[in-house]
Amino acid sequence: MIPQLLDGTLVLVVVVLAWRALNDRDLFRGVIEFIALGLLLAMAWLRLRAPDLALAEAAVGSGLTGALILSALVRMRRREQAAAGQTAGGATGPRGEARGKNHSRMVLGALSLAMLGILAWAALSLPAKSPGLTAEALARLPDSGVTNPVTAVLLNFRAYDTLLEIGVLLLAIVGVWALRRGDWPAADLRERLLLLSLLRWVLPLLAVGAGYLLWIGASAPGGAFQGGALLAGALLLALLSGLGKRLLWRERLIRTGLTLGVLVFGVAGAVALGWTGGLLQYPTGQAGAWILVIEAAALVSIGLTLGLLYLGGRPEEK
Amino acid sequence: MTPAWFMGGLILGPLVAAALAFTFPKRGRGMACAAAGVVGIAVTALIRAVLGGGVSSHRVSGWGAPLGIDLRADGLAVLLLALTALIAVAVTGYAAPYLRATDSPEARHRERYFWPLLLFLWTALNALFLTRDLFNLYVALELLGFAAVALVALEGKGDALRAALRYLFVSLSASLFYLLGVALVYGQCATVDLALVAGRAQPGPALTVALALMTGGLIAKAALFPLHFWLPPAHANAPAPVSALLSALVVKGAFYLLLRLWFEALPVFHTPAAARLFGMLGAAAILWGSINALTQSRLKLLIAYSTVAQLGYLFLMFSLMTGRDGGFGAWCGALLLLGARACAKTAMFLAAGNILRAAGHDRINDLAGIAQVLPVSAFALGLAGVSLVGLPPSGGFAGKWLLLSAGLREGQWWGGAVILVGSLLAAAYIMRVMTRAFTPAAPGTAVRPVPPIMEWTALALALVAVGMGLAGSWLAELLRVGGPWP
Numbered sequence: 001m002i003p004q005l006l007d008g009t010l011v012l013v014v015v016v017l018a019w020r021a022l023n024d025r026d027l028f029r030g031v032i033e034f035i036a037l038g039l040l041l042a043m044a045w046l047r048l049r050a051p052d053l054a055l056a057e058a059a060v061g062s063g064l065t066g067a068l069i070l071s072a073l074v075r076m077r078r079r080e081q082a083a084a085g086q087t088a089g090g091a092t093g094p095r096g097e098a099r100g101k102n103h104s105r106m107v108l109g110a111l112s113l114a115m116l117g118i119l120a121w122a123a124l125s126l127p128a129k130s131p132g133l134t135a136e137a138l139a140r141l142p143d144s145g146v147t148n149p150v151t152a153v154l155l156n157f158r159a160y161d162t163l164l165e166i167g168v169l170l171l172a173i174v175g176v177w178a179l180r181r182g183d184w185p186a187a188d189l190r191e192r193l194l195l196l197s198l199l200r201w202v203l204p205l206l207a208v209g210a211g212y213l214l215w216i217g218a219s220a221p222g223g224a225f226q227g228g229a230l231l232a233g234a235l236l237l238a239l240l241s242g243l244g245k246r247l248l249w250r251e252r253l254i255r256t257g258l259t260l261g262v263l264v265f266g267v268a269g270a271v272a273l274g275w276t277g278g279l280l281q282y283p284t285g286q287a288g289a290w291i292l293v294i295e296a297a298a299l300v301s302i303g304l305t306l307g308l309l310y311l312g313g314r315p316e317e318k
Numbered sequence: 319m320t321p322a323w324f325m326g327g328l329i330l331g332p333l334v335a336a337a338l339a340f341t342f343p344k345r346g347r348g349m350a351c352a353a354a355g356v357v358g359i360a361v362t363a364l365i366r367a368v369l370g371g372g373v374s375s376h377r378v379s380g381w382g383a384p385l386g387i388d389l390r391a392d393g394l395a396v397l398l399l400a401l402t403a404l405i406a407v408a409v410t411g412y413a414a415p416y417l418r419a420t421d422s423p424e425a426r427h428r429e430r431y432f433w434p435l436l437l438f439l440w441t442a443l444n445a446l447f448l449t450r451d452l453f454n455l456y457v458a459l460e461l462l463g464f465a466a467v468a469l470v471a472l473e474g475k476g477d478a479l480r481a482a483l484r485y486l487f488v489s490l491s492a493s494l495f496y497l498l499g500v501a502l503v504y505g506q507c508a509t510v511d512l513a514l515v516a517g518r519a520q521p522g523p524a525l526t527v528a529l530a531l532m533t534g535g536l537i538a539k540a541a542l543f544p545l546h547f548w549l550p551p552a553h554a555n556a557p558a559p560v561s562a563l564l565s566a567l568v569v570k571g572a573f574y575l576l577l578r579l580w581f582e583a584l585p586v587f588h589t590p591a592a593a594r595l596f597g598m599l600g601a602a603a604i605l606w607g608s609i610n611a612l613t614q615s616r617l618k619l620l621i622a623y624s625t626v627a628q629l630g631y632l633f634l635m636f637s638l639m640t641g642r643d644g645g646f647g648a649w650c651g652a653l654l655l656l657g658a659r660a661c662a663k664t665a666m667f668l669a670a671g672n673i674l675r676a677a678g679h680d681r682i683n684d685l686a687g688i689a690q691v692l693p694v695s696a697f698a699l700g701l702a703g704v705s706l707v708g709l710p711p712s713g714g715f716a717g718k719w720l721l722l723s724a725g726l727r728e729g730q731w732w733g734g735a736v737i738l739v740g741s742l743l744a745a746a747y748i749m750r751v752m753t754r755a756f757t758p759a760a761p762g763t764a765v766r767p768v769p770p771i772m773e774w775t776a777l778a779l780a781l782v783a784v785g786m787g788l789a790g791s792w793l794a795e796l797l798r799v800g801g802p803w804p
Contacts, residue, residue, distance in 0.1 A: 119498070122527035126505040133508060136385050160378040160387050164445060164457040167333055171438045171461060174340055175468035178431035252341070259337040266334040270326060279326045279389075281380035 007047060014040050031069050038062025051221040052150045059229030064306050067236060071310060075183065145287025146218040154223065155291040159280045163269060166261045166298055173258055173305045182311030184245065199241055206234035214299050218288065224261075224295040228302025235307030251315065254304065261301030265294050321367050321374035324360040325389050328399065328444040331356035336437035346433025350410045353437055354403070357444070361403045365396050365796070373800035375450075383511035388450040392800025394653065395447045397793065398574060401657050402443045404782070405566050405664050408775050409436070412668050413559040415769040419675065428472055428557070435472070439465040439563060446571050452500045452510040452583070455575060459496065463489035463539070466568045469560040470552050481551035488538055488548045495535030502528035512583045519584050529587050532579060539572035542633055543603030546626045550610075553622040558671020561618065565625045565667060566660035573632055573656070580636065581802045588639070597637025601736040603630030608743035612750070617670045617680035620747060621663065624706065627740060628659045631721065634733055638724045647727070649801065650794045651720025654786065657793070658713025661783035662702035668776035669695040669702070675772075676765040682751055687759020694773035696755050701780035703748035708741050713786030 017037040024030035038061040045054035137149055137157060144152035154162050210227040217223030239245075268290060269280045276283055282290040308315075335353035339346040367374050368391055375390045382388065391399075413436070417429040442461035449455055467489060471482035504510050506525055507518040519525055541549040549569070553561045580588050607627025614620040635652035639645045672695040673688055674680045689696035705712035708719075718737055725733040786793075 118527055122502055122524045123505070125523040126502070130505050131508050132504070133384055140381070140385060156379060157381055157385050158379075158387055158454075161454050161457055163333075164441075164454070164461060167336075167438065167441065168457065168461050168464065170337060170340070171435075171464050171468070174431065174434050174438070175464055175471070178427075178435065178468055179471055179474075255341045255343075259341045262333060262337040263341075266330050266337070270330050270334075273323060273326045276380070277320065277322060278380045279322055279329075279376060279378050281378075 010040060010044055010047065014044060027073055031066065031073060034069065035062050035066035038066065052223070052226070055221055055226045056229065059226060059233070060306065064229060064232055064236075064309075067310060071312065075312070143287070145282065145289075145291055148217060148219050148221070148223070150221070151217050151223050151291070151295075155295060156282070156287060159294075162298075163262075163265045163280065166265055166301065169302060169305050170259060170262050173308060176309060176312065177314035180313040182308075182313030182315055184239075184311065195241060196243075199237060199243065203234050203238060203243075206230055206237075210234070210299060210303065214295055215292075217295065218292070224298040224302060227299045229306060231299065231303025232306035235303060236310055239307065239310060254308070254315070257300050257304045258308070259301065261298035264297035268294055319363070321364060321391060322376045324364040324367070325376050325391065325448055327356050327360035328364070328448065329441060331360065332437045332440040332444065336434045336441060339434040339437055343430040346430065347410075347414050350433050350437060353440065354407050354410055357403050357440070358407070361396065361400050364391050365400060367391070368393060368396050368799050369796060383450070384509035384514055387454050388511060388513075389448045390450045390800070391448060393796040393798060394574075394577070394801060397653065397657070397796055398447045398570070399444060401660055402440065402447070402567055405563065405660060405779070406436070406440050408664060408668075408779050409559045409563055412562075412671075412772050412775040415772055416557070416559055416671065416675075424474065428474075431472060432469070432557075432559075435465050435469050436563070439469065439568070443567055443571055447574065450512045452503060452512065452515070454510075455578075456493065456497050456500055459493055459539070459571070459575070462568060462571055463493060466564055469563070470556045472560065473555060473557055475555075477551070478555040481548075481555045485548050485552040488545075492535035492538040495531045495538075499528040499530075499532035499535070502531070512578060515583045516585065519586055521586055525584065526587070529579065529584055533576065536572045536576050536579075537599075540569050540576065540629060541626060542599055542629055543606050543626065544599075546603065546607070546629070549626060550619055550622040553625065553667075554616065554618040558667055558674065561622070561671075562664040562667035565622065565663040569625070569629060570656060570660060573629070581639070585802065588636075593637040593639065596633050597730070597733060600630040600633030600636070601733070603627060603633065604736055604740040605630075605743075608740055608747065611747045612743060615682055617673065617682055617685070617751065618667070620682065620751065621666045621670060624666075624744065624747065625663060627744070628655075628663070628706070631655055631659075631718070631737070631740070634721060634725075634736070637730060637733060638721065638728055646794075646798070646801070647720050648724035650790075650797055651717045651724060653717075653797060654713055654720065654790055654793055655717030658705050658717055658783045658786045661779045661786065662705040662714065665698050665702040665776045665780035665783060666706075668772065668779070669699045672768045672772050672776065676768050678766070682754055685751065685754040686757040688755045690759055691765045692768060692773060694770075694777050695768070696752075698773070698776040698780040699755065700748075700752055701777070701784055703744075703752065705780070705783040705786075707745045707748060711787040712784040713790075714783070716787040716790040 014037065017033050017040060021030050021033040021037055024033060039058060041061065042054040042058035045051070045057055137153060140157070141147065141149055141152055144156040146152050146155070210231040213222040213227035213230060214224060215222075217227070272281050272283070272290070273279050332353040335349040335356075339349040342349075364374075373390060373392045375388055377383075378387045378389060380386070413432060417425065417432055419425065438461060442458050442465055446455060446458040446462060449458060463486075467482050467486045470485055471479055473479075500510060502524050503515060506520075506522070506528070507515050509515060509518065538545040538548075553564050556564060580592075604627050607623050607625070607630060611620045611623035611627060614623060632652050632655065635648050638648035669692075670680055672692055673685070676692055677684070677688065705714040708714040708717075718741065722734050722737055725731070725737070
């Protein structure tokens with residue numbers, strides 16, 4: 001009874017929060033609601049017994065995305081203020097648009113409901129106990145080099161997907177850098193000694209934590225994506241405190257770090273091709289070691305990519 | 319060297335080159351040339367393997383479907399891989415002088431980012447054409463979509479950014495629709511492998527909704543009427559080599575995926591009603607695109623609307639594939655048309671880029687004298703037009719002929735009528751440009767010089783488009799390998 005009640009409440013709160021996040025007039029509050037929504041979704045994944053997804057959702061879906069949206073909001077406000085200062089008029093909201101917006105929102109809402117109905121119709125017709133590929137994946141797990149089935153799927157059974165996804169991540173940062181110059185966080189906290197001494201402890205701890213998540217990923221929930229998200233969090237702290245600028249001074253190094261995942265993964269794929277005759281087919285008995293090397297490189301790239309996206313553009317180029 | 323090596327080279331070559339081109343921004347062009355070398359060898363070898371030994375497959379990581387991901391090179395896949403390689407190489411040759419024309423910080427910046435993005439785009443297309451896995455196709459689509467959007471935004475000006483943002487929204491939501499469909503397919507069939515799905519598919523609500531979602535998303539990506547609205551601004555505002563890539567290849571990627579879905583994974587759904595719907599949308603696209611092309615005042619917008627029309631011909635094929643006997647003809651016709659169009663479109667956008675460079679604008683009404691200053695580009699534009707209209711012996715002619723005869727065999731005279739009307743409209747808008755271009759210039763119009771390689775690249779592709787009709791039987795032989803016929 002208790003679990004059902006818990007699940008019911010969770011579903012209800014998720015829906016209400018999603019609605020609030022979309023509709024809140026105060027954009028800042030909307031973003032906070034979005035972050036809370038991400039955390040609750042992580043709990044929902046936990047209830048669905050998908051701890052790996054829960055970790056990723058909490059770190060990326062809620063934490064990093066929240067940070068990105070917040071920084072976008074701050075930039076938007078800054079620009080609005082600048083524009084308002086130029087026109088020397090009051091910054092009243094455009095009320096006239098509100099009615100039109102409400103109208104299109106109703107249409108969108110109706111469409112979403114219709115979509116929900118169609119999807120429910122389709123989902124309810126699915127076989128109640130879909131065999132899926134779980135049984136086969138578990139049967140082959142001993143040959144995969146790791147004991148965590150999620151890592152086995154990501155880095156062995158469907159390693160090719162992951163290779164392309166690491167490529168998508170790299171492409172994301174290339175695209176953002178191509179678009180514009182980044183803004184460094186305005187607040188330089190270097191004078192706040194207490195914060196700095198705290199960060200001196202926290203940053204290494206986060207880095208060690210990322211490494212731990214990577215290592216534990218072979219046998220338990222964790223892995224390059226979760227570790228990378230943690231690393232990105234550390235990088236974000238460093239950027240916000242002004243420590244990051246020294247790190248990013250060396251652009252070649254940063255670029256190498258960003259591409260490391262694709263390069264190591266791609267070269268590993270080619271070497272495996274020469275070794276075993278199969279693309280990304282690890283030599284028998286060595287899969288665990290290969291996976292660890294590839295994941296370590298991917299961890300660096302994922303952490304750097306997710307963290308640097310916060311700048312919203314490329315660091316200064318000489 | 320087994321086919322696995324060639325497939326590996328096709329994917330890893332451009333991917334690693336893209337990463338290196340980002341790490342070493344000044345070596346971008348070199349990386350693109352290296353990737354072109356690897357891909358060129360791999361494609362040639364793969365075509366030989368397919369023609370000699372039939373379809374070749376490879377199990378990535380050694381597992382095999384359903385647990386792993388399978389790659390497969392059949393006639394259709396290698397044809398599109400070769401087409402991609404041809405156009406990407408041409409664009410590489412064209413882009414080098416194009417990007418270096420001025421030595422401003424903006425130009426240097428564009429050059430630094432163009433090469434990695436181009437290489438990502440190439441990786442995505444190669445991956446898309448080779449894989450047999452619905453989820454892997456999603457990842458490839460994401461890679462393709464993001465690369466394309468970033469390339470459109472490379473121009474960095476207001477209109478281009480707006481077009482890129484709109485393109486991003488369409489592309490992202492289309493990907494999500496596709497992904498929803500994949501999830502439903504997995505729930506129903508417990509596999510995402512194309513061939514296994516075909517074996518386990520039973521018509522029901524889940525697969526119906528799944529196919530509808532995937533098709534909707536892909537139609538938006540392929541810019542089939544009425545979901546074409548994002549295409550003209552995106553293609554017209556991008557830099558010339560980017561417009562060429564987008565128009566020739568990116569929209570075709572989504573079309574290719576639709577072919578795989580409707581004819582290989584879920585052919586049970588290919589009913590006459592569905593076929594007619596596709597045919598009608600295709601016909602509407604031909605008419606709407608052509609009429610809009612006729613009324614544009616800018617050359618690049620005209621070419622972009624003509625792309626909307628050309629995509630209609632490809633979808634006309636769906637309605638002609640219902641009869642088993644006529645299927646092969648329509649299939650070959652549409653793919654021949656796709657190839658010829660891709661080359662012709664590239665040639666036209668590159669020529670338009672030359673005109674823009676020389677004259678500083680691409681207003682059709684002010685094109686007088688262009689044929690005197692840029693004879694090669696004007697000739698390329700004309701030749702590409704010949705293929706677009708479908709005059710013999712161009713690839714456009716052969717493709718349209720095959721489609722027409724398939725339509726007549728199936729008793730679908732209306733399809734034939736639309737093809738003929740579309741060709742007439744194409745002739746009209748091409749002639750509109752050509753008559754202006756060949757009008758002698760008023761004396762004293764200043765033009766900037768254009769590097770010869772930029773002109774000759776455009777011409778070379780136009781010649782391929784025209785010559786493709788002569789290679790029709792060879793292409794048909796290639797297409798027969800592993801196609802959906804008994």
